Amino acid sequence: MEQIARAAALLGAGICMGIGALGPGVGEGFVAGKACEGIARSPENASLITRTMLVGQAVSESTGIYSLVIALLLIFST
Amino acid sequence: MTKKKKKFLKILIVFFVIEIVILLISGNLNKELHIGLDDSGKFVIKNIEKPFDLQKKILEDFQPDQYLEEEGEEPQIYGSEKLYNFFKNVFGQNAIGSFRLLRMLLIVDLLLIFLAILIRKKLFERPSKPQILFELIYTVFEEFVDETLGKKNLHFTPYIVTLFIFIWTCNMIGLIPIPGFMEPTRNLNVPLGLGIMAVAVVHYMAIKTKGLGKYLKGYAEPLPPMAPLNFISELSKAVSISFRLFGNILGGSIIILVVSSLVKFIIMPVGLSLFFGMFVGTIQAFVFTMLALTYISAEIAE
Numbered sequence: 462m463e464q465i466a467r468a469a470a471l472l473g474a475g476i477c478m479g480i481g482a483l484g485p486g487v488g489e490g491f492v493a494g495k496a497c498e499g500i501a502r503s504p505e506n507a508s509l510i511t512r513t514m515l516v517g518q519a520v521s522e523s524t525g526i527y528s529l530v531i532a533l534l535l536i537f538s539t
Numbered sequence: 540m541t542k543k544k545k546k547f548l549k550i551l552i553v554f555f556v557i558e559i560v561i562l563l564i565s566g567n568l569n570k571e572l573h574i575g576l577d578d579s580g581k582f583v584i585k586n587i588e589k590p591f592d593l594q595k596k597i598l599e600d601f602q603p604d605q606y607l608e609e610e611g612e613e614p615q616i617y618g619s620e621k622l623y624n625f626f627k628n629v630f631g632q633n634a635i636g637s638f639r640l641l642r643m644l645l646i647v648d649l650l651l652i653f654l655a656i657l658i659r660k661k662l663f664e665r666p667s668k669p670q671i672l673f674e675l676i677y678t679v680f681e682e683f684v685d686e687t688l689g690k691k692n693l694h695f696t697p698y699i700v701t702l703f704i705f706i707w708t709c710n711m712i713g714l715i716p717i718p719g720f721m722e723p724t725r726n727l728n729v730p731l732g733l734g735i736m737a738v739a740v741v742h743y744m745a746i747k748t749k750g751l752g753k754y755l756k757g758y759a760e761p762l763p764p765m766a767p768l769n770f771i772s773e774l775s776k777a778v779s780i781s782f783r784l785f786g787n788i789l790g791g792s793i794i795i796l797v798v799s800s801l802v803k804f805i806i807m808p809v810g811l812s813l814f815f816g817m818f819v820g821t822i823q824a825f826v827f828t829m830l831a832l833t834y835i836s837a838e839i840a841e
Contacts, residue, residue: 512829
């Protein structure tokens with residue numbers, strides 16, 4: 462029984478990381494693409510756009526980080 | 540110049556070949572070389588066969604107390620037994636882990652204080668090289684504060700710069716390959732403390748600029764029944780800002796550990812250290828300070 466629970470926890474960690482990385486990946490790529498468009502349109506604002514892009518990407522990355530924390534909890538606490 | 544470069548390239552290639560040969564030889568070895576004194580006091584060099592378990596290695600690196608408890612080993616005490624007993628009385632089960640964390644924090648703090656004293660001693664009208672570096676950092680962050688908060692609130696700059704330099708030093712100090720060295724931000728307690736501090740500053744400034752009545756009224760913004768939701772959103776600010784830093788640094792160090800265990804700890808993963816140590820560490824320190832600045836500006840700006 463214990464081994465089944467352990468196997469389920471490891472499987473759950475893999476699924477959690479796999480699905481949890483989908484959203485941030487799509488979101489960060491979208492933000493980077495839009496930033497590229499913005500820089501192409503107005504190159505004199507490049508530093509401001511890059512800074513805003515980095516902060517926005519970090520915010521949208523947080524859901525991925527939550528799934529990483531949950532995966533680590535599943536692996537190391539069961 | 541070119542001759543020197545050729546010589547350097549030759550030495551590099553020789554080292555690379557040696558590392559690859561060692562890697563191929565050690566591929567199916569599960570042995571550890573021990574050099575030192577035996578229990579009886581004899582000097583010995585011997586191979587000890589050890590089954591390698593990745594999860595135990597990670598546990599040993601990240602939660603040393605739990606590892607010792609599972610293995611049933613007694614911790615080796617170097618130095619004074621009094622100090623260990625004191626830590627065990629104060630922290631209970633996590634004596635060794637918290638001692639390591641406090642040691643690293645102390646090293647970072649002493650480094651920063653020492654640097655500050657050194658820089659402060661040699662301030663000139665015509666700046667020296669280190670002075671230019673620190674003035675550059677200060678000026679860049681002063682511009683950020685000026686853009687987001689306005690000329691009136693430039694007194695926030697020392698807090699923001701200190702936050703950035705502290706987190707950056709914490710992230711960088713894990714790159715030094717000494718056993719026992721780790722990033723203090725790898726432990727959840729450090730980012731959580733920094734995040735709670737940032738949120739406390741935000742709320743203090745909100746009360747100071749708006750007044751207590753208007754501040755409390757802000758919680759019942761669209762409708763009075765929404766107050767608990769607003770309160771939870773304020774709490775989640777501290778949680779999200781600290782978990783972001785913690786998760787990035789912890790994930791990076793676990794990936795570095797796993798990859799270097801695949802090559803049996805022979806080759807230092809320089810590329811991975813460059814990406815997960817320097818790049819991610821700098822970006823996350825920057826993002827932490829920028830988010831703290833954004834939270835402050837959202838409360839102050841009217």
